[in-house]
Amino acid sequence: MSNLSKYRFLLLRRIVQVTILVLFWGANRYGWKVLAGNLSTAKVLDSFYLADPLAVLQILATGTIITLDILIGVLIIVFFYGLITGRIFCSWVCPVNIVTDSAAWLRKKGYREKGNKYLKLSRSTRYYVLVLALILSLILGVAAYEVINPIGITVRGIVFGFGVSATVLLLIFLFDLLVLKNGFCGHICPVGGFYSLISKFRLLKVHLENDKCTSCMDCKTVCPEVQVLGIVGKKSGDISQGACTNCGRCIEVCEDDALRFKFF
Amino acid sequence: MENKDSSKISRGDLLKGLVKKGGLMMLGGLPWAAYVEENKEEEFVLRPPGAVDEKKFVESCIKCGICVEECPYDTLKLAKPGDDALTGTPFFTPRDIPCYMCTDIPCVEACPTDSLLKDLVSDDNDKYNIEKAEMGVAVIDRKNCLAYWGIRCDACYRACPLLDEAIVLNFERNKRTGKHAMMKPEVNADICTGCGMCEHACITEKASIFVLPREKALGKVNDDYIKGWDKEDESRLDSTNIYIDKNQVEKSTLDYLNDTGSLLNDE
Numbered sequence: 001m002s003n004l005s006k007y008r009f010l011l012l013r014r015i016v017q018v019t020i021l022v023l024f025w026g027a028n029r030y031g032w033k034v035l036a037g038n039l040s041t042a043k044v045l046d047s048f049y050l051a052d053p054l055a056v057l058q059i060l061a062t063g064t065i066i067t068l069d070i071l072i073g074v075l076i077i078v079f080f081y082g083l084i085t086g087r088i089f090c091s092w093v094c095p096v097n098i099v100t101d102s103a104a105w106l107r108k109k110g111y112r113e114k115g116n117k118y119l120k121l122s123r124s125t126r127y128y129v130l131v132l133a134l135i136l137s138l139i140l141g142v143a144a145y146e147v148i149n150p151i152g153i154t155v156r157g158i159v160f161g162f163g164v165s166a167t168v169l170l171l172i173f174l175f176d177l178l179v180l181k182n183g184f185c186g187h188i189c190p191v192g193g194f195y196s197l198i199s200k201f202r203l204l205k206v207h208l209e210n211d212k213c214t215s216c217m218d219c220k221t222v223c224p225e226v227q228v229l230g231i232v233g234k235k236s237g238d239i240s241q242g243a244c245t246n247c248g249r250c251i252e253v254c255e256d257d258a259l260r261f262k263f264f
Numbered sequence: 265m266e267n268k269d270s271s272k273i274s275r276g277d278l279l280k281g282l283v284k285k286g287g288l289m290m291l292g293g294l295p296w297a298a299y300v301e302e303n304k305e306e307e308f309v310l311r312p313p314g315a316v317d318e319k320k321f322v323e324s325c326i327k328c329g330i331c332v333e334e335c336p337y338d339t340l341k342l343a344k345p346g347d348d349a350l351t352g353t354p355f356f357t358p359r360d361i362p363c364y365m366c367t368d369i370p371c372v373e374a375c376p377t378d379s380l381l382k383d384l385v386s387d388d389n390d391k392y393n394i395e396k397a398e399m400g401v402a403v404i405d406r407k408n409c410l411a412y413w414g415i416r417c418d419a420c421y422r423a424c425p426l427l428d429e430a431i432v433l434n435f436e437r438n439k440r441t442g443k444h445a446m447m448k449p450e451v452n453a454d455i456c457t458g459c460g461m462c463e464h465a466c467i468t469e470k471a472s473i474f475v476l477p478r479e480k481a482l483g484k485v486n487d488d489y490i491k492g493w494d495k496e497d498e499s500r501l502d503s504t505n506i507y508i509d510k511n512q513v514e515k516s517t518l519d520y521l522n523d524t525g526s527l528l529n530d531e
């Protein structure tokens with residue numbers, strides 16, 4: 001297997017992530033009409049909107065009624081991620097993923113691969129953060145997670161040209177590198193949490209053919225949500241948990257072609 | 265923390281787990297809440313035209329920034345952490361770039377969440393009328409306004425898009441020199457939109473005319489004061505149902521004036 005094909009999805013993901021940011025940036029800078037706004041709400045081709053369901057849930061929690069445009073935008077997103085592609089927002093869209101992936105990669109390069117000495121945190125922490133976000137929005141009368149959401153802060157910084165908040169991204173990077181493996185995206189981020197919750201019944205899944213698997217566990221060293229790869233080396237089947245981001249890393253690193261994307 | 269064998273958790277463990285999780289959520293929630301609370305309490309922020317009132321605005325704005333993109337003058341900015349507005353929401357700083365009061369109000373037109381509400385800047389016939397905007401109100405610092413010193417300056421007056429309406433010049437004799445006129449600007453809060461062209465134009469090092477949110481700059485009179493000389497205001501009386509029959513009042517005015525006892529006892 002050639003070296004490049006070991007990174008085929010990774011490269012594609014980076015291209016998609018960067019393209020989306022460039023389109024947003026161009027909309028602000030030059031008035032392009034493909035994707036205006038940012039990841040919380042975007043206007044597509046000057047005709048319809050896409051909206052972040054978690055941001056909208058928080059707005060609803062403050063007791064505000066949303067407009068039809070936004071409602072449709074949320075439904076499109078929920079339908080697309082939830083029923084078709086799964087949690088690909090995290091691996092193919094979100095720019096914070098680039099930061100946390102690099103931290104994970106550095107860890108793998110021998111830097112602190114061994115365990116999480118400092119902090120043990122359940123992967124379901126993100127669901128508690130999600131619930132907390134809604135409760136706080138209700139109490140405080142403002143979408144509480146959106147105030148601290150590093151995705152929003154980062155994307156706005158890039159798109160509206162006031163610069164990326166290095167502090168926020170550095171904190172996440174160091175947290176993932178030094179404290180907890182896949183700490184932010186895999187444990188804390190309620191946006192990822194939300195998409196995990198709705199992605200159980202998606203069409204696009206990673207499929208394992210266990211006969212080909214040699215149990216080398218290469219896939220598990222790259223997967224940001226290792227718990228979803230429970231069936232590897234045991235039995236053939238789909239990786240069905242919602243937490244799988246369909247990033248395709250496991251597929252591209254598998255030397256034995258035991259994994260592939262499966263639609264339907 | 266993952267319980268592999270969840271069937272064996274006793275009720276006590278479950279309760280303990282719940283208490284622990286609740287406690288942790290409180291622990292995380294408190295500083296988070298404190299930060300959000302402090303972040304949203306920016307009281308001197310100026311919003312785009314047509315913005316619903318601040319409390320509703322921070323609830324409903326989804327922070328998409330489409331208004332910012334539509335503004336042809338780069339007036340609007342999205343707040344980053346540390347700015348004087350709820351993170352991610354649009355605001356403007358007139359001393360840097362004021363609102364140029366576009367007649368087609370593209371920022372309002374673009375807002376997908378009705379946080380910028382067309383009705384607030386439209387006439388009854390649904391046509392945009394930017395002059396109805398209430399972004400804030402200009403306030404003059406008479407101590408530092410050069411015109412109040414007697415030096416001739418009408419920079420704000422000339423810059424105002426509602427020329428001679430939102431700012432008027434009051435002519436007064438300059439008592440110091442005895443032979444000059446002072447031309448003192450005065451803002452009419454009923455007309456001023458808060459666009460900030462005046463603040464932008466003010467020639468003093470730090471602007472001596474500046475825009476504040478209306479609720480910060482303006483007082484409020486209780487309902488029982490009525491402008492008797494103003495027909496419209498006077499008509500408010502018609503809707504009251506309190507009627508005082510002067511013959512029914514027991515004490516006369518003189519009794520009140522002579523009643524020194526209650527004054528003295530009022531220790």
Ligand code: SF4
Pocket residue numbers: 312313334335336337338339340362363364365366369370371372
């Ligand atoms: S009215 Fe025009 S100048 Fe003023 S904020 Fe809106 S788009 Fe910008």
Ligand code: SF4
Pocket residue numbers: 324325326327328329330331332353354374375376377378379380
């Ligand atoms: S367009 Fe509306 S929802 Fe979007 S940032 Fe501006 S005010 Fe907020």
Ligand code: SF4
Pocket residue numbers: 401402423424425426430431451455456457458459460461462463475
């Ligand atoms: S803010 Fe200043 S320039 Fe704008 S309408 Fe008011 S007085 Fe005129």
